[in-house]
Amino acid sequence: KAGVTQTPRYLIKTRGQQVTLSCSPISGHRSVSWYQQTPGQGLQFLFEYFSETQRNKGNFPGRFSGRQFSNSRSEMNVSTLELGDSALYLCASSWTTSGDYNEQFFGPGTRLTVL
Amino acid sequence: QKEVEQDPGPLSVPEGAIVSLNCTYSNSAFQYFMWYRQYSRKGPELLMYTYSSGNKEDGRFTAQVDKSSKYISLFIRDSQPSDSATYLCAMSGGGGFKTIFGAGTRLFVKA
Numbered sequence: 043k044a045g046v047t048q049t050p051r052y053l054i055k056t057r058g059q060q061v062t063l064s065c066s067p068i069s070g071h072r073s074v075s076w077y078q079q080t081p082g083q084g085l086q087f088l089f090e091y092f093s094e095t096q097r098n099k100g101n102f103p104g105r106f107s108g109r110q111f112s113n114s115r116s117e118m119n120v121s122t123l124e125l126g127d128s129a130l131y132l133c134a135s136s137w138t139t140s141g142d143y144n145e146q147f148f149g150p151g152t153r154l155t156v157l
Numbered sequence: 158q159k160e161v162e163q164d165p166g167p168l169s170v171p172e173g174a175i176v177s178l179n180c181t182y183s184n185s186a187f188q189y190f191m192w193y194r195q196y197s198r199k200g201p202e203l204l205m206y207t208y209s210s211g212n213k214e215d216g217r218f219t220a221q222v223d224k225s226s227k228y229i230s231l232f233i234r235d236s237q238p239s240d241s242a243t244y245l246c247a248m249s250g251g252g253g254f255k256t257i258f259g260a261g262t263r264l265f266v267k268a
Contacts, residue, residue: 046200075255075256077258083260084163084165084245084258084259084260084261085201085245085247085258085260085261086258087255087256087257087258090255098254098255100255132200132201134200145203145206146203146256147203148193148200148201148202149200150198150199150200151200
């Protein structure tokens with residue numbers, strides 16, 4: 043079974059630009075979560091989508107947005123990039139958000155560098 | 158104050174040592190407690206999860222949860238150089254609740 047894939051793996055942008063990252067979950071998984079990982083802050087939750095609806099949202103500014111398509115693939119967009127947005131962006135998929143614990147499977151991440 | 162606190166290290170130990178990694182938390186609603194391992198240039202992978210308080214063992218790894226103290230631990234016995242990675246604790250209320258991660262502890266096991 044294929045794992046979670048993220049594209050692109052590496053990205054270099056300049057301040058003020060916008061960027062779109064893509065995540066393909068494991069087949070059959072309907073929940074996709076996005077995280078930002080930086081050395082100082084660790085893994086911080088951005089948002090979660092389930093069946094094309096945003097179910098949870100972290101404490102990030104409105105420049106960070108996302109969406110999920112009917113095939114469960116997800117994209118996140120960051121507009122008006124700032125230097126502080128440089129980070130590893132991780133996507134994780136799981137079977138469902140309801141009921142008991144659902145293991146999250148992570149992709150390899152997209153390394154975004156903002157110059 | 159962060160909901161989950163974890164010492165970032167780095168922690169350096171000789172091969173064969175017992176490693177103790179810890180996290181504290183403030184939200185009493187957390188019910189599921191996880192430990193992830195992340196190798197360089199990879200995404201985190203789940204090592205173990207525990208529901209509520211108690212211990213759980215899996216090979217060389219033991220996870221402990223003390224909800225009364227809001228403290229969780231991961232012990233690695235007979236540590237190996239291949240255990241060198243960043244270890245992240247994570248917690249969730251389960252179901253539709255979001256998962257909160259610690260900052261991660263970098264572990265180096267020297268041969």
